[in-house]
Amino acid sequence: MGRERRRQLINRLMEGLAVFSAVVTLLPLALILAFLIYQGISYINWDFFTKMPEPVGEAGGGMANGIVGTLILIGLASLIGVPVGVGAGVYVAENGHTRLAWTARFMADVLNGVPSIVVGIFAYTLMVLPMRSFSAVAGGFALGIMMIPVVLRTTEEMLKLVPTSLHEAALALGVPRWKVTVRVALRTARAGIITGIMLAVARIAGETAPLLFTAFGNQFWSIRLDEPIAAMPLQIFTYAISPYDSWHAQAWAGALVLVCLILVISVVARTAGRGRFGVVR
Amino acid sequence: MVERSHVTADGPGVGAIRISTALRRPAGRFGDRAFKFVIAGGALLVVSLMLVMAYELVRTSWPSLGRFGFNFIWSSEWDPVRLEFGALPFIYGTLVSSVLALVLAVPPSIGVAVFLVELSPGWLRGPVSFLGELLAAIPSVVYGLWGIFVLAPWMQQTVQPFLRSTLGFLPLFQGPAYGVGMLTAGIILAIMVTPFISSVTREVLAQVPKTQREAALALGATRWEMIRVAVLPYGRSGIVGACMLGLGRALGETMAVTMVIGNRPEVALSLFAPGYTMASVIANEFTEATHDLYLSTLIEIGLLLFVITLLVNILAWLLVWRAGRGTAAGARE
Numbered sequence: 001m002g003r004e005r006r007r008q009l010i011n012r013l014m015e016g017l018a019v020f021s022a023v024v025t026l027l028p029l030a031l032i033l034a035f036l037i038y039q040g041i042s043y044i045n046w047d048f049f050t051k052m053p054e055p056v057g058e059a060g061g062g063m064a065n066g067i068v069g070t071l072i073l074i075g076l077a078s079l080i081g082v083p084v085g086v087g088a089g090v091y092v093a094e095n096g097h098t099r100l101a102w103t104a105r106f107m108a109d110v111l112n113g114v115p116s117i118v119v120g121i122f123a124y125t126l127m128v129l130p131m132r133s134f135s136a137v138a139g140g141f142a143l144g145i146m147m148i149p150v151v152l153r154t155t156e157e158m159l160k161l162v163p164t165s166l167h168e169a170a171l172a173l174g175v176p177r178w179k180v181t182v183r184v185a186l187r188t189a190r191a192g193i194i195t196g197i198m199l200a201v202a203r204i205a206g207e208t209a210p211l212l213f214t215a216f217g218n219q220f221w222s223i224r225l226d227e228p229i230a231a232m233p234l235q236i237f238t239y240a241i242s243p244y245d246s247w248h249a250q251a252w253a254g255a256l257v258l259v260c261l262i263l264v265i266s267v268v269a270r271t272a273g274r275g276r277f278g279v280v281r
Numbered sequence: 282m283v284e285r286s287h288v289t290a291d292g293p294g295v296g297a298i299r300i301s302t303a304l305r306r307p308a309g310r311f312g313d314r315a316f317k318f319v320i321a322g323g324a325l326l327v328v329s330l331m332l333v334m335a336y337e338l339v340r341t342s343w344p345s346l347g348r349f350g351f352n353f354i355w356s357s358e359w360d361p362v363r364l365e366f367g368a369l370p371f372i373y374g375t376l377v378s379s380v381l382a383l384v385l386a387v388p389p390s391i392g393v394a395v396f397l398v399e400l401s402p403g404w405l406r407g408p409v410s411f412l413g414e415l416l417a418a419i420p421s422v423v424y425g426l427w428g429i430f431v432l433a434p435w436m437q438q439t440v441q442p443f444l445r446s447t448l449g450f451l452p453l454f455q456g457p458a459y460g461v462g463m464l465t466a467g468i469i470l471a472i473m474v475t476p477f478i479s480s481v482t483r484e485v486l487a488q489v490p491k492t493q494r495e496a497a498l499a500l501g502a503t504r505w506e507m508i509r510v511a512v513l514p515y516g517r518s519g520i521v522g523a524c525m526l527g528l529g530r531a532l533g534e535t536m537a538v539t540m541v542i543g544n545r546p547e548v549a550l551s552l553f554a555p556g557y558t559m560a561s562v563i564a565n566e567f568t569e570a571t572h573d574l575y576l577s578t579l580i581e582i583g584l585l586l587f588v589i590t591l592l593v594n595i596l597a598w599l600l601v602w603r604a605g606r607g608t609a610a611g612a613r614e
Contacts, residue, residue, distance in 0.1 A: 007503050007506065008503060010503075010505060011503035011504055011505040011506070013505075014505040014508070015400055015504065015505065017392055018392045018393075018395045018396040018399075018400055019396055019400065020392070021388065021389035021390075021391075021392025021393050021396065022392065022393045022396045022397075022401075022409060024389050025389050025390070025392075025393050025413065025416070025475050025476075025479065026409070026412050026413070026416070028416065028472045029412055029415060029416045029419075031427075031431070032419060032423070032424070032427050035427055035430075035431050036423070036427075039430075083323070084323050084326055084327065085323075086323075087319060087320045087322070087323025087324070088320070088323035088324040088326065088327045089323075090320045090323075091317075091320035091321050091323055091324040092324060094320075095321075100321065100324050100325065100328070101324065103324075103328050104324035104325075104327045104328050107327050107328045107330070107331040108327055109594070109598065110331055110591060110594065110595075111327070111330065111331055113526075113529050113533075113590055113591070113593075113594035114334070114533070114587060114590065114591075115532070115533025115534070115535065115560060115586055115587070115590055116533070116535060117533065117535045117560045117563050117564060117583065117586075118334075118338070118533070118583045118586055118587045118590075119334075121338065121341075121563065121567075121580055121583045122334045122337055122338070124567075125337045125338075125340075125341045125580070126333075126337060145330065148327060148330070152327065176310075176312050176313055177313045177316075178312045178313050178315075178316030178317070179312070181316065182316075202418055203418070205420075206419070206420020206421070206422065206423065207420065207421075208420070208421060208422040208535070208536045209421070209535035209536055209560070209564060212564055212567065212568070213567045213568050216568070233420060233422045233536075236422050236423070236426060237422050237425070237536060237540075240422070240425065240426045240429055240430075240540060241429070241540060248430070251426055252426070255422070255423045255426050258420060258423065259419060259420070259423055262418055262419070262420065263415060263418065266414070266415065266418050270411075270414075
């Protein structure tokens with residue numbers, strides 16, 4: 001029975017390898033989170049959220065401008081990403097057979113694969129060059145573009161999950177088609193679409209590359225939309241590659257806050273989306 | 282409903298006909314048109330966005346395209362002062378770091394997918410894939426931060442000396458250990474693309490019909506033999522597609538790589554040596570590019586990156602599509 005035992009042994013070995021690879025893949029997550037907390041937690045205090053960055057060499061200070069800047073950029077991005085994404089998603093869901101729907105879906109997938117730095121270049125040529133200045137608007141534009149594919153595809157999928165009988169019932173009552181879409185279909189799919197939007201926000205909140213030459217970053221307080229604006233990811237980057245210890249500490253603290261923000265958004269989105277119409281992947 | 286037909290201009294005043302026009306929902310007709318116009322506008326915007334992006338990239342990189350031509354890809358000269366530009370070191374760095382990332386990431390990614398689909402008890406499946414999603418949600422710049430301060434020193438002090446003493450006869454593992462360099466970038470990239478590859482692979486494996494498995498088991502196969510002869514071959518093209526999607530991610534990844542690759546525009550055989558990638562050079566030099574031609578050159582690198590990732594992604598979708606469902610499963614996110 002040597003052959004039989006060998007087969008069983010190989011089977012065990014391979015099963016062990018699969019379990020091992022699950023552990024190996026998740027290990028970096030544990031390591032990264034552990035280091036973020038270990039390095040960052042002691043610098044997180046009230047000052048971090050309310051104070052401006054201190055000059056090099058002086059300890060303390062905070063990232064108030066970066067936090068506000070990031071929130072503004074997310075808002076601007078949502079102004080672009082949500083209407084376009086939801087609108088196009090509704091079109092694609094309702095007119096799935098048309099050539100435009102097919103093309104839009106394909107382009108959204110392509111857009112999703114475009115490197116974020118290239119989106120940044122695009123925003124630069126389209127917004128920064130004509131305006132002759134880096135600006136919050138340009139940064140929001142770049143991030144908004146990156147939101148579109150995720151919002152589009154979740155909207156489409158959530159609308160497809162709405163039972164046809166609901167559509168038919170409303171139509172039979174004489175409700176105009178567009179009202180059926182807005183009042184019945186979109187309302188039924190609302191939870192799922194909001195989940196999609198939140199996932200899109202979580203995705204862009206930490207994006208750095210598209211902001212490098214659009215929002216540009218700002219060491220000072222600015223909430224003007226036509227001027228360079230600070231953003232947490234940019235500040236983390238600047239601090240991380242600087243040679244100063246006090247800045248490194250700020251980078252860890254900023255990264256911890258940013259990751260917490262993103263994880264909270266993703267977790268809330270996923271648990272909230274677990275409604276009647278199934279889970280968003 | 283009858284009330285509505287009053288407002289239409291075309292509805293004659295006879296009762297029976299009134300009702301039939303009401304059934305055609307005349308009041309909704311304008312709303313329907315307007316609504317469809319708006320949402321079609323959204324779809325059109327998405328399409329035109331991509332076209333405008335491609336156009337803008339070509340337009341702004343035109344001076345560089347005209348000046349250097351195809352030589353741009355083969356030249357390794359990079360001298361912003363004399364305005365001599367060649368993209369070879371960056372193309373080389375992007376390809377090597379991405380391929381390295383795939384070599385490191387693919388086996389464990391498939392392993393996780395197999396674990397989740399075939400082995401894992403039901404209660405563990407949710408948490409493990411959730412943690413995988415969290416790994417995918419961590420921003421690139423945070424990976425970079427961790428790479429600079431945790432991974433790179435560890436590479437320099439432990440991993441690279443070890444590799445040199447055991448595999449040092451290979452040219453890949455020679456030269457001084459800086460910590461930062463091609464190998465470190467490859468490892469960071471591998472960590473970053475693993476969640477993408479494994480989640481798509483998982484969906485592909487979940488599509489494999491149960492009968493495939495049962496047939497193999499009925500013939501007396503062990504679980505591994507079943508996976509090897511029935512599951513993996515069935516999902517092969519989908520798995521290759523998943524890897525291509527991962528490759529697309531790795532090629533365009535910017536921040537984390539920029540922070541750990543060392544940023545030196547050289548073509549070096551050793552994986553310990555610092556390198557430079559297409560995305561990194563754009564990230565580092567774009568705002569410093571004072572001369573128009575310099576800027577145009579950097580945008581041309583962006584255009585190259587755009588085209589390469591486009592081709593890789595389209596190939597990936599075709600493979601994943603072929604593997605089963607009509608949609609590019611998991612191609613988003």
